[in-house]
Amino acid sequence: MKTAGMKTHRESADPWDVVVVGAGPTGLLLAGELAAQGLRVAVLERDLERDPTPKGNGIVGRASVELAKRGVFAGTDFKAIRPPRFQFGPIPLRLGLWPASPLHILPIPQRRLEELLERRAVQRGADLRRGHVVLGIQQTESRVEAEVLGGDRPHRMLARYVLRASLHRVLGADLPFTDATAMRTTVGNSRIASTYRAGRVLLAGDAAHIFNTGGSSLNAGLLDALELASHLTAALRGGSPEDIDAYEKARRPAGLRTLSHTRVQAALSRDDGNATALREIMGHLVATRGAARRLAGLIENP
Numbered sequence: 001m002k003t004a005g006m007k008t009h010r011e012s013a014d015p016w017d018v019v020v021v022g023a024g025p026t027g028l029l030l031a032g033e034l035a036a037q038g039l040r041v042a043v044l045e046r047d048l049e050r051d052p053t054p055k056g057n058g059i060v061g062r063a064s065v066e067l068a069k070r071g072v073f074a075g076t077d078f079k080a081i082r083p084p085r086f087q088f089g090p091i092p093l094r095l096g097l098w099p100a101s102p103l104h105i106l107p108i109p110q111r112r113l114e115e116l117l118e119r120r121a122v123q124r125g126a127d128l129r130r131g132h133v134v135l136g137i138q139q140t141e142s143r144v145e146a147e148v149l150g151g152d153r154p155h156r157m158l159a160r161y162v163l164r165a166s167l168h169r170v171l172g173a174d175l176p177f178t179d180a181t182a183m184r185t186t187v188g189n190s191r192i193a194s195t196y197r198a199g200r201v202l203l204a205g206d207a208a209h210i211f212n213t214g215g216s217s218l219n220a221g222l223l224d225a226l227e228l229a230s231h232l233t234a235a236l237r238g239g240s241p242e243d244i245d246a247y248e249k250a251r252r253p254a255g256l257r258t259l260s261h262t263r264v265q266a267a268l269s270r271d272d273g274n275a276t277a278l279r280e281i282m283g284h285l286v287a288t289r290g291a292a293r294r295l296a297g298l299i300e301n302p
């Protein structure tokens with residue numbers, strides 16, 4: 001999509017507190033949390049309609065409990081439960097009966113979760129704009145400016161902070177990262193950004209990490225959003241931009257841990273002699289409930 005030759009208009013001199021790029025589960029949860037604190041939040045989503053592709057079919061781990069506590073599932077039948085069994089790649093984990101099982105799951109189609117998060121964000125005052133593509137982001141010490149194509153003309157939106165909850169379409173040369181390759185450590189299909197923050201531009205969810213097995217991606221993104229919401233709120237409520245460093249300090253090590261255990265699950269699932277031997281030995285090791293519970297602890301906290 002080209003804007004060359006078109007006149008770009010600046011929306012308003014009054015900046016948004018936060019502009020969120022991407023109305024996936026990560027961006028929508030963050031927007032709802034910030035709007036509930038009275039912050040001015042806009043969510044820009046390139047698609048006019050929610051993507052109908054079936055994706056995740058449940059929330060696994062602590063995110064399910066945190067979302068339930070916040071009333072995301074109020075008025076629905078969705079509930080977090082503690083399964084007595086789960087899988088670590090191909091290895092079954094016997095976790096013990098409720099209430100002892102350390103793992104929470106909440107079966108819900110991702111599309112339905114997105115509907116609930118969207119409704120909550122909008123009810124709390126977030127301004128969701130579908131059909132708005134962010135083409136580039138530039139920042140100064142005190143502001144970020146997003147170049148947006150959507151509505152009736154190309155325009156620029158000013159914000160104090162921008163969350164990139166989507167990676168692909170905003171990788172212009174003007175981004176504050178050197179380039180896409182340097183930004184990410186790539187391991188097979190899994191990858192993690194080398195930093196979750198560049199000045200006033202933040203990464204969360206799939207924009208920050210992709211895990212190729214274990215159903216951890218959605219869950220890690222939801223925990224990113226919750227952690228980031230509290231630090232952004234502090235920074236915007238009279239704190240300093242440095243308050244936000246705590247976000248990366250908490251969430252990038254968690255991302256690296258998740259990258260490791262999803263790689264282990266991928267290695268265990270391979271179709272070769274080494275993986276068969278690995279499965280046999282690991283299967284014996286995790287037959288004890290203590291070991292199974294420790295692995296479940298990793299899945300609980302992606």
Ligand SMILES: Cc1cc2nc3c(=O)[nH]c(=O)nc-3n(C[C@H](O)[C@H](O)[C@H](O)COP(=O)(O)OP(=O)(O)OC[C@H]3O[C@@H](n4cnc5c(N)ncnc54)[C@H](O)[C@@H]3O)c2cc1C
Nearest residue numbers: 022024025026046055056133134166169205206215217218
């Ligand atoms: C087929 C499939 C099955 C999956 N199954 C599982 C599973 O079982 N368990 C699990 O945990 N995860 C699963 N995932 C991964 C999970 O869907 C993602 O981790 C999750 O959607 C990430 O949420 P997000 O909000 O970070 O990003 P996304 O959901 O990708 O949302 C990003 C949004 O940004 C928008 N966007 C992109 N570029 C721009 C731009 N320049 N301007 C404006 N908007 C833009 C996109 O349209 C999109 O709506 C699956 C994914 C797929 C594709």
